[in-house]
Amino acid sequence: MRVAVVGAGAVGLTAARTLADRGTDVVLYDRGEIASGATGRAAGLCYDAFAEDRDAAVAADSLRRFRELGVLTECPYVWYARDGDEANADAIAQQVPRMQAHGRDVALVEPERLGERYPQLRTDEIAVAAIAHRAGFVDPTEYASALTETVLERGVGVRTETPVSLAGPTTVAEPDGTVGFDAVLVAAGPATKPIVADAGVALPLQAYRAQALVTEPLRATLPMAYDATQQCYWRPCEGGLLVGDGAHEVDPDDWDPDADASFERSALDRLAAATTVDATRAQSWAGLCTATPDREPLLGGVGDGLYVATGWHGHGLMRSPALGERIGEQILGGPGVDAYDPDRFTGDETIDVVDGMTIDEDEETPS
Numbered sequence: 001m002r003v004a005v006v007g008a009g010a011v012g013l014t015a016a017r018t019l020a021d022r023g024t025d026v027v028l029y030d031r032g033e034i035a036s037g038a039t040g041r042a043a044g045l046c047y048d049a050f051a052e053d054r055d056a057a058v059a060a061d062s063l064r065r066f067r068e069l070g071v072l073t074e075c076p077y078v079w080y081a082r083d084g085d086e087a088n089a090d091a092i093a094q095q096v097p098r099m100q101a102h103g104r105d106v107a108l109v110e111p112e113r114l115g116e117r118y119p120q121l122r123t124d125e126i127a128v129a130a131i132a133h134r135a136g137f138v139d140p141t142e143y144a145s146a147l148t149e150t151v152l153e154r155g156v157g158v159r160t161e162t163p164v165s166l167a168g169p170t171t172v173a174e175p176d177g178t179v180g181f182d183a184v185l186v187a188a189g190p191a192t193k194p195i196v197a198d199a200g201v202a203l204p205l206q207a208y209r210a211q212a213l214v215t216e217p218l219r220a221t222l223p224m225a226y227d228a229t230q231q232c233y234w235r236p237c238e239g240g241l242l243v244g245d246g247a248h249e250v251d252p253d254d255w256d257p258d259a260d261a262s263f264e265r266s267a268l269d270r271l272a273a274a275t276t277v278d279a280t281r282a283q284s285w286a287g288l289c290t291a292t293p294d295r296e297p298l299l300g301g302v303g304d305g306l307y308v309a310t311g312w313h314g315h316g317l318m319r320s321p322a323l324g325e326r327i328g329e330q331i332l333g334g335p336g337v338d339a340y341d342p343d344r345f346t347g348d349e350t351i352d353v354v355d356g357m358t359i360d361e362d363e364e365t366p367s
């Protein structure tokens with residue numbers, strides 16, 4: 001069997017590795033360098049604090065694989081709502097027992113206890129907080145390099161700087177001509193939508209822009225955290241902190257990869273409100289994420305040997321080890337995941353562009 005994978009991000013690399021492991025002849029295309037899309041711009045937070053059992057299992061499986069590869073830096077993940085933010089406070093209080101019921105190592109934690117453990121965290125105005133002990137972060141570039149090594153070892157044909165389109169469901173149009181395959185997986189982030197549109201497939205997918213910055217090194221001992229009230233997150237990074245937020249709908253063909261000055265100011269202001277650290281910016285950037293109508297990915301077949309993997313709502317890196325493998329196996333005849341089936345929509349749905357960490361107050365899940 002010969003399979004083309006379009007997109008050498010975390011998902012495409014993982015799927016290519018799985019396919020090659022099972023004896024498939026794989027060509028992996030990217031229009032730029034490896035990990036030149038969202039993967040190389042990700043913050044790298046990884047946790048299994050999901051209230052939905054399927055999502056929790058996927059995340060836990062992915063964490064295990066990151067650990068096996070030796071790329072995960074263990075670090076607890078804390079998320080909380082501030083006084084007056086009753087909707088998020090209620091949602092967090094209701095999520096945690098559901099996560100515990102799925103075997104997640106998470107707990108509600110008294111703000112005072114949190115303050116004792118992390119004195120630089122301002123806990124006086126925290127109403128409800130939770131902590132996930134099975135969490136950590138990966139350096140996305142290091143992770144992509146490790147994956148690239150494994151796909152090359154397995155004989156995958158890697159074609160970087162090669163933008164492709166579809167001349168048919170399983171026919172890839174390269175710059176120099178067309179090539180036929182038995183199956184094609186498009187894992188090209190927001191570009192997945194226009195690429196499969198060439199084969200007559202309409203995907204309910206919207207691009208949005210997320211931003212992040214890294215501070216100069218600090219004397220800080222802080223967990224990874226998501227401040228649900230201020231809608232920003234951070235994690236330790238190179239002696240400082242990586243701070244991020246974001247969900248601004250954009251045209252994926254016309255967007256600014258540099259962070260806005262207003263984001264930098266507000267991210268540092270929010271960090272100052274949440275902690276006692278005095279941070280300054282060292283570097284910043286923006287990247288594109290993808291949203292779907294129900295905040296779950298589009299993962300599976302869209303007809304005639306054509307498959308997609310996109311729509312990660314800012315959680316693609318942390319789920320890529322499990323779901324990149326899953327889509328690779330599905331291409332070889334394995335079962336799909338019904339809840340992620342790209343055909344599950346009627347076409348009438350709207351897409352609510354929100355950052356993946358935003359707590360869904362109706363569903364009572366964190367993403």
Ligand SMILES: Cc1cc2nc3c(=O)[nH]c(=O)nc-3n(C[C@H](O)[C@H](O)[C@H](O)COP(=O)(O)OP(=O)(O)OC[C@H]3O[C@@H](n4cnc5c(N)ncnc54)[C@H](O)[C@@H]3O)c2cc1C
Pocket residue numbers: 006007008009010011012013029030031032033034035036037038039040041042043044045046162163164165187188189190191192195210211212244285286287288289309310312313314315316317318319
């Ligand atoms: C600022 C920021 C912070 C984030 N933080 C986190 C986080 O903490 N944890 C987490 O889990 N996720 C995070 N994410 C989300 C995560 O980065 C993505 O969900 C994940 O990287 C998606 O991987 P992917 O392989 O699907 O897509 P991508 O990495 O976007 O890869 C798609 C590839 O397709 C290529 N491509 C596009 N069009 C074509 C074409 N025509 N021909 C050939 N190749 C093409 C692109 O060049 C690109 O390399 C963050 C994202 C951003 C922007």
